[in-house]
Structures are given as structure tokens and as C-alpha cells.
Amino acid sequence: MIPPGAPIVTAAQMRAAEEAVFRREPQEDVMERAGAAVAREVSRFAQGAPILVLAGPGNNGGDAYVAARLLKAAGHDVAIAASGEPGTGAARAMHGRWDGEVGSLYQARPRPVLVDGLFGTGLSRPLERGIAPVLAELVAASRFSLAIDLPSGLATDTGADLGAPRGISATLALGALKPAHVLDKGLERCGHVLLADIGIPVESQWRSVARPQLAPPGARAHKYSRGLVVVVEGDMPGAARLAAHAAMAGGAGYTVLASAGDTGGGPDALVRQRIASGDDLADFLTETRIGAVVVGPGLGRDRRAEGLLKAALNANLPLILDGDALTLLGKSAAAWLQRRTAATWLTPHSGEFDRMFEGAEGDKITRTLMAAAEARVTVIHKGADTVIATPRGEVRVLSRASSWLSTAGTGDVLAGTLAAQVAGGNKQAAEAAAWLHARAAALAGPAFIADALPMHLPQAISECL
Ligand SMILES: NC(=O)C1=CN([C@@H]2O[C@H](COP(=O)(O)OP(=O)(O)OC[C@H]3O[C@@H](n4cnc5c(N)ncnc54)[C@H](OP(=O)(O)O)[C@@H]3O)[C@@H](O)[C@H]2O)[C@@H](O)CC1
Numbered sequence: 001m002i003p004p005g006a007p008i009v010t011a012a013q014m015r016a017a018e019e020a021v022f023r024r025e026p027q028e029d030v031m032e033r034a035g036a037a038v039a040r041e042v043s044r045f046a047q048g049a050p051i052l053v054l055a056g057p058g059n060n061g062g063d064a065y066v067a068a069r070l071l072k073a074a075g076h077d078v079a080i081a082a083s084g085e086p087g088t089g090a091a092r093a094m095h096g097r098w099d100g101e102v103g104s105l106y107q108a109r110p111r112p113v114l115v116d117g118l119f120g121t122g123l124s125r126p127l128e129r130g131i132a133p134v135l136a137e138l139v140a141a142s143r144f145s146l147a148i149d150l151p152s153g154l155a156t157d158t159g160a161d162l163g164a165p166r167g168i169s170a171t172l173a174l175g176a177l178k179p180a181h182v183l184d185k186g187l188e189r190c191g192h193v194l195l196a197d198i199g200i201p202v203e204s205q206w207r208s209v210a211r212p213q214l215a216p217p218g219a220r221a222h223k224y225s226r227g228l229v230v231v232v233e234g235d236m237p238g239a240a241r242l243a244a245h246a247a248m249a250g251g252a253g254y255t256v257l258a259s260a261g262d263t264g265g266g267p268d269a270l271v272r273q274r275i276a277s278g279d280d281l282a283d284f285l286t287e288t289r290i291g292a293v294v295v296g297p298g299l300g301r302d303r304r305a306e307g308l309l310k311a312a313l314n315a316n317l318p319l320i321l322d323g324d325a326l327t328l329l330g331k332s333a334a335a336w337l338q339r340r341t342a343a344t345w346l347t348p349h350s351g352e353f354d355r356m357f358e359g360a361e362g363d364k365i366t367r368t369l370m371a372a373a374e375a376r377v378t379v380i381h382k383g384a385d386t387v388i389a390t391p392r393g394e395v396r397v398l399s400r401a402s403s404w405l406s407t408a409g410t411g412d413v414l415a416g417t418l419a420a421q422v423a424g425g426n427k428q429a430a431e432a433a434a435w436l437h438a439r440a441a442a443l444a445g446p447a448f449i450a451d452a453l454p455m456h457l458p459q460a461i462s463e464c465l
Pocket residue numbers: 018027030031034035056057058059060061062063087088090118119120121122123124125126127128148149150174198
């Protein structure tokens with residue numbers, strides 16, 4: 001579980017936000033609030049069991065000393081083990097306010113409740129060999145463990161593993177989420193992510209995906225005003241049908257499958273339009289009521305596929321490109337897409353993304369932002385951590401969706417869901433589609449097949465009205 005709609009900031013941005021607050025308020029007061037938030041969460045879970053608090057040399061350790069003092073004052077049995085002397089002024093002050101003993105991390109005996117205050121956003125290199133195994137053992141031996149801000153050993157801005165333990169029960173993000181809470185190894189290492197307001201205002205164009213606010217069709221709505229979606233069928237008709245079904249269940253008023261022949265299957269309400277070639281498609285896409293076109297699911301990569309893709313790219317209509325369309329574009333994706341004047345969305349998984357934007361480097365947020373800016377499109381970079389980036393620099397991250405989504409065809413369902421939101425005029429279509437898709441997966445439960453996913457979209461939508 002990730003707090004929805006929460007700002008995500010890098011370590012440097014968090015530090016800048018803290019510095020701004022310290023100009024009008026003592027650092028110790030902010031640290032008292034951070035430690036109090038930690039103590040509140042820990043006391044909820046400890047239920048009277050003995051607590052071991054680990055304190056590192058920096059301000060993460062400072063938070064740990066505060067939490068230990070408040071937990072002890074509330075009657076808990078608390079022991080502290082430190083990896084060394086406190087190294088910052090605020091951490092020294094908090095160490096000074098602790099009136100008990102401070103043991104050594106290396107001699108610490110496990111306790112049922114563990115608080116990890118070794119390192120947070122200041123982690124600058126992999127954990128030293130000595131620290132990582134000791135921390136891993138103490139976490140493994142505990143019944144409940146809470147990481148202050150971040151599990152120690154997780155790179156704040158990338159979620160890369162620098163020696164973080166496995167099995168942390170919960171992480172209390174302080175002030176804002178950091179990329180490590182939503183990306184890469186952070187998905188497995190943070191446990192439940194909780195967010196504490198510690199009175200540091202943060203500005204960010206990056207957020208976790210939130211539940212969208214949707215509206216039912218107006219009293220005078222008709223099928224075209226609800227949104228007309230065209231899904232282009234190719235070599236693997238099932239993929240296009242999945243996308244079309246998702247568009248229908250995702251709220252589109254009218255869905256057309258542009259297909260070379262009648263391959264059958266799919267809902268009866270699905271309208272079929274015979275499209276044999278790129279020229280046919282170009283003609284058909286002059287229909288002005290079309291609100292979104294989906295090209296790519298099961299498209300194939302032959303000459304016909306290329307012709308269909310070109311016709312869609314040249315049409316002045318909102319366009320969702322997925323699957324084979326992305327592979328066909330490959331390295332020339334940005335050059336093709338920059339020329340478009342109508343809005344475009346790309347929904348690559350990591351393989352498709354890397355084929356299109358092989359020069360992009362860095363963490364997933366940075367790479368996706370770079371791609372969106374270069375191609376001037378919205379990119380929905382799928383995976384266990386789905387990163388949505390717009391050319392204006394906005395980012396939305398959806399992580400911890402059902403891992404049962406890892407089954408063939410669920411990406412086609414996302415493309416269709418997105419098309420429905422685009423055709424319906426939703427200005428936040430990508431974020432809404434990502435949320436609805438993940439919610440449908442949660443409702444579908446375990447071991448669903450992609451065919452079952454669209455059936456749960458209406459329920460997901462009902463939760464947004
Ligand atoms: N600013 C504030 O008042 C507030 C901050 N807050 C809290 O502070 C946290 C950030 O604090 P921070 O910047 O002091 O960094 P922190 O994560 O404690 O670690 C830095 C220390 O670790 C050391 N070190 C680094 N890597 C290492 C390694 N691999 N192995 C060994 N040592 C290593 C590093 O040494 P150095 O790199 O300098 O050699 C330095 O001594 C943040 O996450 C939040 O919890 C909240 O209380 C709100 C108020």
C-alpha cells in the first residue's frame with residue numbers, strides 16, 4: 001500500500017524543503033515532530049513488547065533518539081543500539097536528551113520490535129559489510145520492524161539496493177515520499193509505506209497515483225459524446241479485442257474494431273469496420289467524431305502493420321501506441337512523434353521502452369521524463385512500478401498493483417482503458433487509466449486471465465463517482 005496522491009521528492013529536494021523551514025524554526029523542533037510520528041506508529045504495533053531502536057550517525061539517527069525517548073516515556077521497554085557517535089548538531093542534541101544507555105549495534109540483542117534509524121536520505125554509498133548482516137539479522141529476528149523514512153541501505157533517488165535488509169514490516173516516509181518508496185527494490189524492501197506530515201511543505205510535480213474523480217454521463221449524453229474509440233486489429237486479433245473490450249467497459253460510448261476480416265469473438269456491442277490497408281484506415285480516420293485511436297496490441301510487424309501505423313500517426317487524432325507499434329517505431333519513435341500535433345500516449349513495457357529510448361539513463365522516473373520530453377508525448381512506462389511522465393515534467397507513479405497482472409494481455413486492457421478515458425475527455429487520462437486498471441486487477445483477485453479484467457472496470461469506475 002502506497003499513500004495515494006502523495007508528493008514524491010528526491011533527497012536534494014527534501015533537504016531544500018527542510019532548509020527553508022529551518023530558517024524560521026529550530027531544526028530540533030522538526031526532528032521532535034519526526035521522532036514523535038515514529039513513536040506513534042511504533043507504539044500502535046508494539047503492544048507492550050520490548051523495542052530495540054537502532055540509531056545511525058546522522059539525522060535519521062536523531063529521529064531514532066527522539067522516538068526512543070518518547071516511547072520510553074510512554075512506558076515501553078526500549079533499548080538503543082548505535083552504529084557510532086552522533087555526527088550532526090541535531091542528532092547530538094537528541095542523543096543528549098536520551099537518559100538511558102546506548103549500546104553498540106554490533107552487540108545488539110534482537111527484540112520483538114525493531115526501529116531502523118541507521119540511515120535515511122543521507123545514505124551516500126553501499127552499507128559497510130559489517131552493518132548489512134547485523135541489520136538483516138535484527139530485522140529477521142523481530143516480529144515487527146519499522147524503518148524511519150527509508151530502510152537503511154536503499155538509495156533514496158533510485159530505489160537501488162545498497163545493502164537494505166529484507167522483511168521490514170513498514171516504512172514511515174517523513175514529509176514526502178521519495179523515489180525509493182515506489183521504485184525498483186524499494187517495492188520489496190519498504191513493506192507497507194506510511195507517510196507522516198512533519199510540517200515541511202513540499203512542492204513537487206511528482207506524485208503517487210491517486211483515485212480519479214469521474215463523473216457519470218450527463219443527462220443529455222449520447223454514445224458519441226461519451227467517446228468514440230477505434231482499435232486497430234492486426235496479426236493477433238485477440239489483443240485488439242482485449243483492448244476494445246476494455247475501452248467499452250472503461251466507459252467509451254462507441255467502440256469500433258478496425259479489422260481486415262471478420263475474425264469473430266468479442267462483445268456483440270463491438271462495431272466492426274472493414275479496414276484492409278493503411279489507405280483504408282487513413283480514410284476512416286477522417287471521421288471527426290473519433291476521440292481516441294489505439295494501435296499496437298497484436299498489430300504484427302509486417303508491411304500491412306507498418307501501413308496501419310503510418311495512417312494512425314498521420315491522422316490528426318488522439319493516439320495510443322502500444323506493443324508492436326512501439327517496436328516498429330523503435331529508435332525513430334521520437335522523430336516520428338515530435339511531428340504530431342494531436343496528443344499521443346505511449347504504453348511501453350521496459351523492453352519496448354529500451355528499444356525506443358536506448359540513450360535514456362538513470363532511474364526509471366528520470367528515463368521516463370527524458371523520453372516524454374524528447375518525443376513530446378505522455379509515456380506510461382509499465383511494470384511493477386509504472387511511471388507516467390508528461391512533456392511538462394509531471395510524474396505519477398503507480399506501484400504495488402496486484403502482481404497477478406503479470407499475465408499476457410493485461411497491457412492490452414490498459415491501452416483500451418486509457419483510450420476510453422482519452423475519448424471521454426479526461427484531462428488526467430493516463431493517471432485515471434492506471435488507477436482503474438490496478439483497481440480492476442485487485443477486484444479480479446488471484447490468477448485472473450486478462451479476459452476477466454475488463455469485467456471489473458465498471459466496479460472500479462463506480463468507486464470514482
Ligand atoms: N535535516 C533534518 O533536521 C531532518 C532530517 N530528517 C531525518 O534525517 C534524515 C537525513 O539525515 P542526514 O542527511 O543526516 O543523513 P542520514 O540518512 O542520517 O545519514 C547520514 C550519515 O550516514 C553516513 N553514511 C552515509 N552512508 C553511509 C554508509 N553506507 N555507511 C556508513 N555511513 C554512512 C554519513 O556519513 P558521510 O557520508 O558524511 O561520511 C552521515 O554521517 C532523513 O532521512 C530523516 O530521517 C527528519 O528528522 C526531519 C528533520
